Amino acid sequence: MPQGSGRMSPSEIKAQLKNSDTTMLQMLQFVFNSVLKRKSLLFLNIGLLIVIAGLNFIIPQFTKNIIDHALAQHRINALWLDVGGLLITTIILGLLSFASTYMMQILSQQSIKELRLKTYTKILKQDYAFFQNSKTGDLMVRLTSDINNLQSLISSDSLGLVGNTFTFIVVLVFLYIQNWRLALLVSITFPILFITIRFFRGRIREAYSKVRSMNSQISNQLQATLTEIELIKSYTTEQAETEVFADIVDKTNSYTLEATKWQAIFQPLLLLINTSGTAIVLAFGGYLVIKGQMTIGDLVAYLSYVTLLQNPINSFSRLINIFQTAQVSYDRIHDVMEVNAAIIEPTNPVAFPEPLTTGITFDDVSFQYELKTADALEHLTCQIPAGKTTALVGRSGAGKSTLIRLLMRLYDATDGTIAFDNQAITSIATHDLRRHISLVSQDVIIVDGSIGDNIAYGTPAATTDMLWHAAKQADIAEFITGLPDGMDTAVGERGIKLSGGQKQRLSIARALLKDAPIVILDEATAALDNESEKTIQHALDNLMVAKTAIVIAHRLSTVHNADQILVMDHGNIVERGTHTTLLQQPDGVYRKLYDAQFE
Known part of the structure; x- marks a missing residue:
């Protein structure tokens, strides 16, 4: 049965990561699903906003009474009473506004934290192919700036629409x-205001979409530059990199100015429309005052109410920008959330066979990368016996690393089956599978922390004694002891303070501490000189004791003692045997590789 059913190709992943055309309703549902989990806080805040709207409605009445009654009738007591009522109402309004804003911030922070963790978890659970086809800087922007833009939806301004809508209806009827x-x-x-908003809505969104895209490119360029600084310095490409970055910045500035242009036109038009409403009230209302059909107090109060009527519309127009920016960000987050995992977890997973008794079986396995015209593996069949050391050798591109990636289920085979003691790899949960495999590669990954953090990575419950035991087995304990802070010594970003051999020993100690039954050494000593390789070989021997070991090596001197050697060429096994038996084949691939290395 093919194991590749349901497997998503890198081109499909790229397609899903392109900006999608989502609706405003989808965005609000995504954001407010987390808000609705805190209904009591939400509804309390909505209630406060309605009370605030009511107090705003009352305030103009104090002004009207002061002008038409207290001043017109020279009633000093009424003046003090209305002024006092105005001040008390304003103080209460301020306190309620503070409470509403503070509660809204609590609701916003809790909800955004949940959304950020949800997005982060979704990204981490993606497959190996997803990260190969995604830009690191772009993913960082989605997790930071794009999430922050969504936070603006859960704010006093956005939820203020509830109070503003209430105010609008009540004031308009009044x-x-x-x-x-x-x-x-x-x-x-x-209607003029509505048409104006509709006209500018699409243009503002399109402009901000371009800005967000360019911000991602800036992050990608910065991330690439900072991680490749040694290469840049070595090849003196500072000027070339600066020119690339300058071009991106220029485009970003251009798109930002485009967005600003539309926004700059939009706001004055809104002001003109609102001022026109005020002018109508002053003209016609003033005429009514002159004719004695309206008092001055009525006119002043009417102007205040018109302002209250315009405030919701003004708030809505300000929110247009927030919603458009948030929509662009949501589109980018939605793209990630909608990517389906290429590796499909089993519905009812079985436990990894422990202990492994028979071994690992590859039965007629084929696999092809998207950009390759030929299969990386083609009808490969082999047995990796439990408790033995199996070496994979062959020219570059023979399929050795691909075999390991399939074994760890970073990819699924296109055809054929892989089994552990006759238990199909697709029936085992990936977490359970990888927990039983330790990988030591030539590309050592060092986390930015202490030496102890790096050894304990993946085994958080390890005690100090366990760390030192693993360090001794990896032949790095003496080095650690000589450091001022011992296990607490900071290694620097990407282990910049360590030599290549020290990094490799740390990775071996990490694998020793994990104590997985299957050990994979992927060119573990390829980047080291002969002397360093010899000192590390003892640590590797300790790692492979009583393990099912798979060793990928270009240096054939490192696989002399392997229980079996599988020689790969063009995605298949062309020879198998021990070092001695393979050397006895004068025209064999292994013999030719061996002779080429030791001429």
Whole structure:
């Protein structure tokens, strides 16, 4: 049965990572699903916003009473009473606004934390192919800036739409009751405002989409530059890299100016429309005051209510920018969330066979990378016996590393089956599978922390004694003891303070501490000189004691003692045997490789 069913190709992953055309409703559902988990806090805040809207409605009445009653009738007591009521109402309004803003921030932070962790977890659970076809800097922007943009949706401004909508309806009804002709004239500005917002909406979104895309390119370029600084210095390409970065920055500035242009046009138009509404009230209302059909207090209050009526519209227009920016960010996050895992976990996983008694079987296994015209592995069949050391040798591109990637299920085979003691690899949960495999590669990964952190990586429950025992077996304990801070010594970013041999010993100690039954050495000493290789070989021997070991090596001197050697060529096993038996084949591939190395 083919194991590649359901496997997603890198081109499909790339396609899914392109900006999608999601709706505003989808974005709000994604964001507010986490908000709705805290309903009590949400509804309390909505209630406060409605009360705040009501207090805003009351305030103009104090102004009207002061002008029409206290001042017009020279009533000093009424003046003090209205002024006092105005101040008390304003103080209460301020306290409620503070409480609303603070609670909204709590709700926002908790919800965004959940969204960020959800996105981070989704990315970490993606397959090996996903990371091969994704830009690190771009993923960083999605987890940071894009998530931050979504946070603006869970704010006092956005939820203020509830209170503003309430205010808008109540005030509009009130104004029509007060003077329907004047209210009708003011209402003429609303469709104009709506058309203006609709016109600019798409243009603002498109402009900010370009800005977000360029920000990702900046992050990608920075990440690439900082991680390849040694190469840049060695080949004196500082100027060339600067020119590339300058071109990206220029485009970013251009797109930012485009977005700013549309926004700069948008805001004055809104101001003009709102001012037109105010002008209508002053003109027609002033005429009514002159005719004695409206008091000055009524006019001042009416102006205040028109302002209250315009505030929700102004808030909505400000939110257009927030929503458009958030929509672009959500599209990019949605792309990641919608990528389906290429490696499909079994519905009812079986436990990894422990202890491994028979070994690992490759039965008619084929695999092809997307960009290759030929199979990396082609109908490969072999047995890796349990408790023995199997060496994989062959020219570059023969398929050795591909075999290991399939064994760790970083990819699924296109055809054929891989089994551990007759237990199909696809029936074992990937976490359980990889927990039983230790990998030591020539490309040593050192985390930015202490020596102890690096040895204990993947085995967080390890005690100090266990760390030192692993260090001794890896022949690095003496080096650690000589350091001022011992196990607590910082290794620097990517282990910059360590030599190549020291990094390799740390990775061996890490694998020793994991104590997995299967050990894979992928060119573990290829980057070391002969002297360093000899000193590390003892640590590797300790690692492979009583293990099912698979050794990939170009240096054939390192595989003399392997229980079996599998010689690979063009994605298949062309020879197998021990070092001695393979050398007895004068025209064999192994003999030719051996002679070429020791001429």
